[in-house]
Every structure is written in C-alpha cells, then in structure tokens.
Amino acid sequence: MPTNEKIIDDALGRIAAGYVFPERTAEIEGSLRRRLAEGAYDGLDGPTLCRTVTEHLQEVCPDKHLRLLWSDEPLPPARADDEGRAAFLALLRTENQGVRRVEQVDGNIGLIDIRRIADAGEGAAVIGAAMQVVAHTSALVLDLRACRGGAPEGAAMWCSYFFHDDQVHLNDIHDRTTGTTRQFWTAAHLPGPRYTDRPVYALTSATTFSGGEDVAYTLQAHGRAVVVGETTRGGAHPTARHPITAHVLVTVPTARTVSAVTGTNWEGVGVAPDIAVPADRAVDAALEAARAELLRRS
Structure with missing residues (x-):
C-alpha cells in the first residue's frame, strides 16, 4: 500500500508534467511539500487525504479541475487515450447521449x-x-442545471444549432501537452434543423460544470441565449485523469478554453x-421571460 507521501509525490509529478499553467507548478509543489513536512497528511485515511490535498491544491491554485479523488471501487488500470x-x-450510450428529456410546454416553448x-460524432443523431x-x-x-461536463466538440455542436451558418468562431482550446x-x-452541416431568430434560455445551477458551462457561456457571450438560474461551478479546463493507486486518482487540467468573444473563460x-x-x-423564471419576450415580439 503506497504511503501518503508516495501518493503526493506521484500526484505532484503528474501536475508538474501536464498542468496547463507550468509557471504555477513550483508554487503548488512547494505548498504541498511544506504541509507534508509539517505532518499535515500523517495518518489520514484515503478519502480524508484526497479531500485535504484537494483543499490545499485549490488554496494555492483555485482550479476546480485540479483534484485528488478517492474511489471506493478499485480504479481500472491507466488507459491509453483511445481506451479512455x-x-x-x-x-x-447508456445515458442517451446526455439528453434526458425533450418536451413542448404551454405557449409553444x-x-x-x-x-x-x-x-x-456518436451523439450527433440524438x-x-x-x-x-x-x-x-x-x-x-436548454436545461443545463444537472449537466456536469462532456466533450468540447459536442458543446460546439449544440451551440451550432443557434447560428445561421458555419461562420461563427466560438472558442479556442490551447493544449499544453501538444x-x-x-x-x-x-458546424456547416447538422443532422437537425437550426434554431435561429427565436429566443433561447439556458438554465444553470451551482453544480453546472465544465461542458455544460461551455454551452451556457458561449451562447451568452455571443448574445444567443439568456442564462437563467445560479452562477455555475467554474471549471473551464479540459482535464486528464491519472490513477495513482487502486483507489486514488489525480485530475490535471492540461488545456484551457478561450472564448472568441470575451478573450477569457469561466474558470x-x-x-x-x-x-x-x-x-x-x-x-x-425562464418560461415567464420567454412568454414575455414572445408577447413583445408579437
């Protein structure tokens, strides 16, 4: 069984090798090693160690994708990119490509x-x-309140439906590792009809994260959706997951998203x-706003 010191060593190695902001890695390492020397992690069980290290990581570098995570079930061996x-x-496929429900409500909304x-690719048909x-x-x-992430390519496809053509630059992703x-x-071609010149509302919650935030932020930045709900969780960095032990993994943001409109992101x-x-x-609230807007346009 690896010691807590060995777990932290391995996690820091992954962070140093891949974190999207390499200039921050020395500060991250110095902070954790200082706490290690002070005995902050002595005797902590696995779940407590992961929670504590994550708190300390985010104190020095408030990146919500930078975490040490515990899994009660044994983790699969490290996978190649294609296996992941x-x-x-x-x-x-088991979750209907992320689409839980589609309906029409009163007022033709x-x-x-x-x-x-x-x-x-696989999600396009759904x-x-x-x-x-x-x-x-x-x-x-668009109800994104329970959406906690997914594929950047899929976020771009969802957004594509709300513009007339393929001439809208949505965002860029800068990848450190490559x-x-x-x-x-x-997108120039879509498997369904575009939804243009009509009001769109994106619902958010404090747990909306990552890819769900991408859709809400991008549509809002381009003036194509009104965001209704709560401020989202704030994770904008595509992330790699590295098993450290059979039950511990470190998640390391390796890239950053930059909006073509704002020049920044929601991180x-x-x-x-x-x-x-x-x-x-x-x-x-969204239905009320939609009905008021449709009345105004009538």
Whole structure:
C-alpha cells in the first residue's frame, strides 16, 4: 500500500508534467511539500487525504479541475487515450447521449434537459433528433442545471444549432501537452434543423460544470441565449485523469478554453446568470421571460 507521501509525490509529478499553467507548478509543489513536512497528511485515511490535498491544491491554485479523488471501487488500470475515449462513449450510450428529456410546454416553448455533453460524432443523431422535436416551437429552454461536463466538440455542436451558418468562431482550446491551439467554429452541416431568430434560455445551477458551462457561456457571450438560474461551478479546463493507486486518482487540467468573444473563460468564476434565481425556480423564471419576450415580439 503506497504511503501518503508516495501518493503526493506521484500526484505532484503528474501536475508538474501536464498542468496547463507550468509557471504555477513550483508554487503548488512547494505548498504541498511544506504541509507534508509539517505532518499535515500523517495518518489520514484515503478519502480524508484526497479531500485535504484537494483543499490545499485549490488554496494555492483555485482550479476546480485540479483534484485528488478517492474511489471506493478499485480504479481500472491507466488507459491509453483511445481506451479512455471508448469508456466515455460507452457511458454516453447508456445515458442517451446526455439528453434526458425533450418536451413542448404551454405557449409553444420547447425544453431540452441535457445531463452530459455528448461526443459530436456518436451523439450527433440524438442531438439532431432532440432539435427536430423542438423545431417549430417559438422559444427554447436548454436545461443545463444537472449537466456536469462532456466533450468540447459536442458543446460546439449544440451551440451550432443557434447560428445561421458555419461562420461563427466560438472558442479556442490551447493544449499544453501538444503545444497546439484548436479553433472551434459553428458546424456547416447538422443532422437537425437550426434554431435561429427565436429566443433561447439556458438554465444553470451551482453544480453546472465544465461542458455544460461551455454551452451556457458561449451562447451568452455571443448574445444567443439568456442564462437563467445560479452562477455555475467554474471549471473551464479540459482535464486528464491519472490513477495513482487502486483507489486514488489525480485530475490535471492540461488545456484551457478561450472564448472568441470575451478573450477569457469561466474558470474559477463560473457563468453568471442574466436572470438570477434559485435553481429550483429557473424553469418557471425562464418560461415567464420567454412568454414575455414572445408577447413583445408579437
């Protein structure tokens, strides 16, 4: 059984090798090693160690994707990138590509409940089918309150439906490990009808995270959606997951997202709503706003 010191050593090695802001790694390492020398981690069981180290990591570097995590179930061996992607795609298949519910409510308003942001390849048909159901509604609500992440390519596909063509630059992702920058633009071809020139509302909560935040932030920044609900959790960095022991893994942000509109992202601050209400009131608030807007346009 690895000692707590060995777990921290291995985690720091992964952070030093991959963290998206290499200039921060010396400060991170110095902080954890100082606490290690002071005995802050002596005798801590696995779950407590992970919670404590995560708190200390985020004190020195408030990046919500930078974490030490405990798993009660044994973790699978470290996977190659293609194996990790295969596991992610398999999970999405069991969850209907992240689309939990699609419906039409009174006032000819569509509502799509999105729990994960699917891969743009395998998820395209389900996303297109959801958009087909709401194609003739007068306004649309995207419920992202329980959405905790997913694929950047899928976020770009969801956003593409709300613009006329493929000429909108959404954001860029700068990757430290490859030294590359990937641009994300609206898609030229979509498997469902575009939803343009009609009001769109994105619902958020304090647990909306990562890919869910990407959709809300991008549509808000481009003036294409009104965000309703709570400020989101604030995680904008694509992240690698590295098993350290059979039950401990470290998550290391390796890239950063930059909006083509704002020049920044939602890391650490979250997506601030345009209409601030408790998450459990967001549906009603969005429907009220949608009906008022449709009345104004009539």
